[in-house]
Amino acid sequence: MKRSLTSGILSVASGRAITTVLGILSSPLLYRWMDEGEYGAYATVLAAHSLFMILVSTAISDGVRKFVAETREESGWERSVVGFYVRLATLLAILGATVLALLTYVGVFDALWGPEFRTYLYVVVGLVITSQYWELARKSLMGLGLERYSEPLKVLYNVAFVVVAVPLVYYGYGVVGALAGQIIATGVAAVLGLGLLHSRLSLRGVFRFGNDGLPRREMMAFNSLSIVLVFLVMSLYHIDVMMLQALVPGGQVDHYKAALVFAEFLWFAPVTLQMVFVQSTSELWSQGREAEVSRIAARTSRYTLLLTAVMAVGMAALADDVVPVYWGPGSEPVIAPLLLLLPGAVGFALARPILAISQGKGELRYPIAATGVAALLNAVLNAVLIPRYGIQGAAVATSIGYGSMAVLHVWSARQVGFDPAADARYVRIAATTVVAAVPIFSLADAISASIAVPLVGPVPVSAAVVPPVGLAIFFVTAIVFRALELTEMLRILAGFPDPIGSAARPLCRRVREFDGEGGLSRYF
Structure with a gap:
């Protein structure tokens, strides 16, 4: 392998640790300094942007991360793969920005959430362009095994966002100021990331359209399936916030988003593993090292469950004390949805590295089926429970949807060809959690x-x-x-x-x- 799995995990973990700290510092400031309903509106706009970018960017980020990591005999394989995806990224970014501008102009988002969202979505058009190249640069570096570069870039992006967005919000620019921070941060990180990529692999290959030996049919097939898979996964993240924005008062969406931010702290380790495992296990799969993949998956599942379980217990124990201090006066309504979200967040944490290993093999039918069932369950439960129970209903629905991912993806993994539950020790972990919680x-x-x-x-x-x-x-x-x-x-x-x-x-x-x-x- 181009670098050890441990070094890749540590590189990503160190970068995520810093970005988590920056998020911990900036999130309550945005929550406190935005007017009532604006923090929820900002979360809704980012949710819409994330879902929209699935169509624009998923084929790029997942594809380049997988294929550039593979060991192939073709001369200049890595340069050709990156060049292909730079061309595709540019085309999709232009098309995506145009489509989003047209949807905003005809009033689609006005009808969904209100007239103030028209301004927000026009700003997001610029974010489509900058985030496309930022994702391309970062995932290309990760595919090349250069997490020591990609993760400092992620830190730079987060620092730039905090430096720009927080003062703009403080001086009254609200959602527009926060979105401007996103655009500047992704733009800076994209320029530096592409510069680093060019220093390793000359990007002059972007302009070569001849026969480069790339398996375009295989690459496009993987890209298409990746779009479906990521859309289903991201719907689990965002459908609850978008439904709440349409169905309940904006202040409640603020509280629910604050609860989500806390619950998602549980995903620090699983997201780190997911970021590394796609390209790392892709190389193992391509070399026929199935036994090693199964061993890594089994041990990772147990460690992930242990770590997220202890974090969930600690978070639940401290919720009454910490939430009012962290989010400020009047944030007590955050506590109830947070406690309801924690069990499901643990299940989703377990599913994330399993899903990454399946993606590394490139067999996405079963992961798509498993995620599709979870996404459908999540959407139906949110539609049923939000009108009756508000943010508590959304928390219950989302927690069930999250939790179902663990069960469904263990089944999916066995169909793909590895068993992440081979050394799970579920009974022992459950006993540990119950006894230690007291x-x-x-x-x-x-x-x-x-x-x-x-x-x-x-x-x-x-x-x-x-x-x-x-x-x-x-x-x-x-x-x-x-x-x-x-x-x-x-x-x-x-x-x-x-x-x-x-x-x-x-x-x-x-x-x-x-x-x-x-x-x-x-x-x-």
């Missing part, structure tokens, strides 16, 4: 003190104490119940950069030696 919730309830923080106000001490203590409680419980082996944890830490890796490697060797002599096995 002291974690008790600790959160027992700590009532708060500390005054300048510019923020009183911050509960539990927010600083419960996460590290709860994490330790959870992983000790997991080792006791054999949901996780101590040697596994140390082996993972040994793959981290120094000083963590250098400290963990000798410990890992000692524990293996001790266990080989029957030491730990006598107790667990």
